[in-house]
Amino acid sequence: MAARPHAPRRASPTNEPLWVRWALILAGLVFMALFLVLPLLAVFSEALRQGIGAYVQSLQSPDALSAIRLTLLVAAIAVPLNVVFGIAASWAIAKFEFKGKAFLITLIDLPFSVSPVISGLVYVLLFGTGSVLGPWLKSYGIEILFAVPGIVLATIFVTFPFVARELIPLMQDQGTGDEEAALSLGASGWQTFWRVTLPNIKWGLLYGVLLCNARAMGEFGAVAVVSGKIRGQTTTMPLQVEMFYNEYQGTAAFALASLLALLALVTLVLKSALEWRFGDELAATGRGH
Amino acid sequence: MEVRVQNVRKEFDRFPALHDVSLDIVSGELIALLGPSGSGKTTLLRLIAGLERPTAGRIFFGDEDASEKSVQERNIGFVFQHYALFRHMTILENVSFGLKVRPRSTRPPAGEIRRRALELLDLVQLSGLEKRYPNQLSGGQRQRVALARALAIEPRVLLLDEPFGALDAQVRRELRKWLREIHERTGHTTIFVTHDQEEALELADRLCVMSQGRIEQVGTPDSVYDSPTSPFVFGFIGESSELAVNVERGDIWLGDRPIGIAAGDNQGPARLFFRPHDIELVEGDAALAGVVASSRRVGGTRRVELELGGAGHRVEIDLPFDHPAGERSRIAFRPKRWQLFPA
Numbered sequence: 001m002a003a004r005p006h007a008p009r010r011a012s013p014t015n016e017p018l019w020v021r022w023a024l025i026l027a028g029l030v031f032m033a034l035f036l037v038l039p040l041l042a043v044f045s046e047a048l049r050q051g052i053g054a055y056v057q058s059l060q061s062p063d064a065l066s067a068i069r070l071t072l073l074v075a076a077i078a079v080p081l082n083v084v085f086g087i088a089a090s091w092a093i094a095k096f097e098f099k100g101k102a103f104l105i106t107l108i109d110l111p112f113s114v115s116p117v118i119s120g121l122v123y124v125l126l127f128g129t130g131s132v133l134g135p136w137l138k139s140y141g142i143e144i145l146f147a148v149p150g151i152v153l154a155t156i157f158v159t160f161p162f163v164a165r166e167l168i169p170l171m172q173d174q175g176t177g178d179e180e181a182a183l184s185l186g187a188s189g190w191q192t193f194w195r196v197t198l199p200n201i202k203w204g205l206l207y208g209v210l211l212c213n214a215r216a217m218g219e220f221g222a223v224a225v226v227s228g229k230i231r232g233q234t235t236t237m238p239l240q241v242e243m244f245y246n247e248y249q250g251t252a253a254f255a256l257a258s259l260l261a262l263l264a265l266v267t268l269v270l271k272s273a274l275e276w277r278f279g280d281e282l283a284a285t286g287r288g289h
Numbered sequence: 290m291e292v293r294v295q296n297v298r299k300e301f302d303r304f305p306a307l308h309d310v311s312l313d314i315v316s317g318e319l320i321a322l323l324g325p326s327g328s329g330k331t332t333l334l335r336l337i338a339g340l341e342r343p344t345a346g347r348i349f350f351g352d353e354d355a356s357e358k359s360v361q362e363r364n365i366g367f368v369f370q371h372y373a374l375f376r377h378m379t380i381l382e383n384v385s386f387g388l389k390v391r392p393r394s395t396r397p398p399a400g401e402i403r404r405r406a407l408e409l410l411d412l413v414q415l416s417g418l419e420k421r422y423p424n425q426l427s428g429g430q431r432q433r434v435a436l437a438r439a440l441a442i443e444p445r446v447l448l449l450d451e452p453f454g455a456l457d458a459q460v461r462r463e464l465r466k467w468l469r470e471i472h473e474r475t476g477h478t479t480i481f482v483t484h485d486q487e488e489a490l491e492l493a494d495r496l497c498v499m500s501q502g503r504i505e506q507v508g509t510p511d512s513v514y515d516s517p518t519s520p521f522v523f524g525f526i527g528e529s530s531e532l533a534v535n536v537e538r539g540d541i542w543l544g545d546r547p548i549g550i551a552a553g554d555n556q557g558p559a560r561l562f563f564r565p566h567d568i569e570l571v572e573g574d575a576a577l578a579g580v581v582a583s584s585r586r587v588g589g590t591r592r593v594e595l596e597l598g599g600a601g602h603r604v605e606i607d608l609p610f611d612h613p614a615g616e617r618s619r620i621a622f623r624p625k626r627w628q629l630f631p632a
Contacts, residue, residue: 177373180340181435183360184367185387185442195390199377 043261047254058252059259066232067240067256073148074223074236075216078155082212086163087205091197093164094171095179105168111160119157120225123150146228151236154222159212166208167201174200203278207271214267218260290350290445290478291316292337297346299332306332307502309346319472319479321489324499325525330482331450333499337480338448339363350445363446366439366477370451372431374423380434381406381419387442409437412471429460436468440475449481453488461485465492486526490514498522520630523562530604532561532577532597533632541629544598549575549623558632563624565592566607570614570622577604578621591615 016024048055058064089108093101111119127134127144137144144150178200182192198205220238227234235243237256244253292314299307307329314320322330335341337348339360347356355363374383384406388397397405410416413433423431432452439447452468453461469492472479483489489496490510498505498513498521506513506522517523524531535542536552536559549571552559579595582603586592591610596603606622608615 177369177371178375180360181367181369181373181375181438182386182390184338184340184365185390185438186361186364187386187390188361191390195386196375199375 040261043254043257046250047258049254050251054251055255055258058249058255061252063232063235063240063244064252064256067235067237068259070148070151070233070235071217071237074151074155075213077152078159078216079209079213081156082159082216083163083205083209085160086167086208086212087201089164090167090171091193093168094174095176108161108164108168111158116158116219116221117225120154120222122157123154123226145226146230146234148234150226151223151234154226155216155219158219158222159215162212162215163205163208166204166211170201170204171197203274207274210267210270210274214264217263292446292478292480293349294333294337295347295349297333297336297343297348299329299336299341300344305502307336307343310502310504312497312504312507314478314480315495316478317476318494319469319481319492320495320497321493322480322482322497322499323484323486323489323526324505325484327501328499329502330484330499332502334448334450334480334482337446338365338367340367364442364444366442366444366447368432368435368439368447368449368452370454372423372428372435372455374431374434374438376423378422379419380410380415380421380423380426383423383434384409384419384438384441386438406437406441409441410434412440412474413437414467427460428456429464432456432464433467436471440477444477447477447479449479451482451484453485454483461488468492490526496526498525500525515626517562517628520560520562523628523630528565528605528607529562530565530606532602532604534559534561534629536629543577543602546598547575548577550627552629555629555631559629560632561624561627561629563627565605566590567625567627568606568622569625570608570620572621576621576623578619579604581618581620584615586610593620595620 059068089104092098093105124145125131127137127150129135134145142149144153178196179192182196183189187195217236218238219236220242223236224239224242227236227239229235229239229243231243237260241253241257241260244250244256294310294312294314297307297310298305310329310333312333322333324330332341336343339355339358339362343356347354349355350363375386378386381403385402388402388405391397396402407416407419410419413436415430415433415437418426418430423434426434432455436449436452449468453464456464465488481492493510495508496510496513497507500521506518513522514527517526520531523529532543534548536555536557539551539554540547541550541552541559541561542548577595577597579597579602581593582596583594584591589610590607591612592605592607593615594603594605606620614620
C-alpha cells in the first residue's frame with residue numbers, strides 16, 4: 001500500500017516558524033532585562049559602589065534606622081488589621097447571602113482603582129486643620145496627620161483589598177459544607193472558624209498576607225501625603241530613599257532602596273513557592289496584583 | 290426519637306420552597322424523602338436539622354419543641370452529599386471531631402474518644418485507614434467516614450442528604466445494603482433524601498413523596514407503589530404509562546371505542562395510568578389496540594411503544610423479551626391494574 005496521501009496532520013494552533021518563536025521570546029527577554037533586571041541591578045550596584053563598608057554604614061545612620069523601624073511598625077499594625085478585616089469580609093461575602101453584597105465587593109476593590117495620592121489626600125481632608133475631626137482630636141492631644149497614626153491609616157487604606165481579594169474566591173469555591181458539618185457535630189461558631197475554616201484557607205491567607213505586607217512596606221504616594229516627612233519621625237523607608245536621593249546621598253539612598261528591593265525579591269520567591277506547592281489550594285482567580 | 294413536622298412553611302427571598310408541610314416520623318424508622326429536584330425535600334431535611342429556619346410552623350423532637358433550637362442543640366447527625374469531610378484532618382480526627390469540640394464538662398477523656406472513633410471506623414468497615422486523609426480515600430469510603438463521624442456524637446436523629454448521589458451505580462448498591470444493616474444494628478431514627486426511587490423503594494420503611502414544595506403521599510414502599518394517590522406519584526414512582534380517556538356510562542373510552550375496562554361512577558375526561566409490565570395481551574375489539582411504533586429489548590424484557598388510534602396516543606408496555614407478540618406489528622392489550630384520575 002502506498003503512503004497515505006492524506007495523513008491527518010496534527011495542526012498545532014501555535015505552529016509559527018522557529019524564527020518567529022525565537023524572535024518573540026527574545027523580544028520578551030530583552031524587554032524584561034531592560035525594564036526589570038537592569039533597574040534592579042542598578043539599585044544594588046549603586047548601593048555597593050563605595051564598597052560593602054559604606055553600604056553597611058549608610059544603613060546604620062540614625063535616619064535610615066528610624067525609617068526602617070517606622071516601616072516595620074507600620075506594617076506590623078496595618079497587616080494584622082487588614083488580615084482581620086480581610087477574613088471577616090470574605091467570610092461574610094462567601095458564606096452568607098445579603099443585600100448589597102456586590103456593592104461591598106466593589107467597595108473592597110476601591111483602593112486599587114484610586115490613585116494612592118488621592119487616598120492620602122482623603123485623610124488630609126478628614127483630619128487636617130480645616131476639618132472638623134482634626135482640631136477636635138487635637139484638643140485631646142491625638143495627632144493623626146503628620147504622625148504615625150496617619151501613616152498607618154493611609155497604609156491600611158491602600159493595602160485594604162489584598163487579603164480579602166485572595167480569600168473571597170477561595171472561600172466561595174469551598175462553600176459552606178464544611179462549616180455546616182462542623183456545626184451539626186456540635187462545634188460552636190468559634191470552634192468552627194478556628195478548627196475548620198481557618199485551616200482550609202491558611203495557604204491563601206498566607207499568600208494574601210505576603211502581598212499585603214510587600215505593599216504596606218513599599219507604599220509611597222499615600223504615605224508621602226500624610227506623613228509630613230519629618231526627619232527621623234515620620235519618614236518610612238520609601239520616603240527616606242527619596243530624601244536621601246534629593247540630598248545627593250547616592251549610597252544611602254540606594255542602600256535603603258536595596259533593602260526594599262530585597263523584600264520584593266523575597267516576597268516573589270515565597271509567592272512562587274506557595275503557588276508551586278499549594279497552587280490547587282489557592283484561588284484560581286483574583287491573583288496577580 | 291420521634292420527629293414531628295407541623296405545618297412548616299419555608300420561603301427563600303419570598304419564593305416559597307415548602308408550603309405547609311406536616312409529617313410524623315416514627316421513632317426508629319428509616320424514612321425516605323423522595324422527589325425530583327426542586328420538590329423541597331432537601332429543604333425539609335435541612336429544616337429538621339436546624340440548618341435552616343422555618344418561615345412558619347414547628348418541629349418537634351419527641352415532646353420537645355426544637356423549632357427555636359440551633360443545629361448544635363438539636364444533636365443530630367448529618368451526612369452531606371459531597372461528604373464535607375475536613376480535608377486537613379485524618380480520618381480518625383474527622384470521626385472524633387464531634388466529641389473533641391464538646392465543652393470540657395461533657396467531653397470524654399482523650400483515650401475514650403479515640404476508642405470510640407476506632408470502634409465506629411470498625412463499624413463502617415474502615416479499620417486501618419484512620420491515619421489517612423480524606424483525599425486518599427474513594428468516594429464510597431469517604432461517605433462511610435462521614436457516616437461514622439455523624440454517628441460519633443450519638444445523634445438523636447440521623448439525617449442523610451442524597452448520601453449516595455455522588456457515587457457510581459455499583460458502589461451505591463453496596464452502600465445501600467450496608468446502610469440498611471447499620472440502621473438495623475444501631476436503630477437510629479433515620480431520614481434520608483433521595484431522587485432515586487429505586488434507592489428509596491429498596492431502603493426505606495416508609496416513603497414521603499414530595500413535589501413542588503408539598504408532600505404528595507406518605508406510606509410504605511408497597512402501598513405507594515401499588516396505590517398512588519395522585520398522577521404525580523404514579524408517574525414518579527416506578528414505570529408508568531398514561532392515557533387521556535373518557536368515562537361514560539361506567540366504561541372507559543379511548544376516543545370512540547370502549548377499552549374493555551370498567552370505571553366507577555365518575556363521568557367525563559380522565560387520565561388513565563397503568564404500569565407497562567402490569568398488562569395482559571388480549572384478542573378482540575374491547576381492548577387497547579395499537580400499532581407497534583418501536584420495540585427494543587432492555588435486559589430480560591422487551592419494551593414496546595404502541596401508537597393507539599389516530600389521535601397520536603403513545604403508550605409503553607413490557608413483554609418478556611422472547612414473547613412471540615414482540616414480532617407482531619399490531620398488539621391488543623388490557624391493563625391488569627390501573628388507576629383513574631380526573632383530568
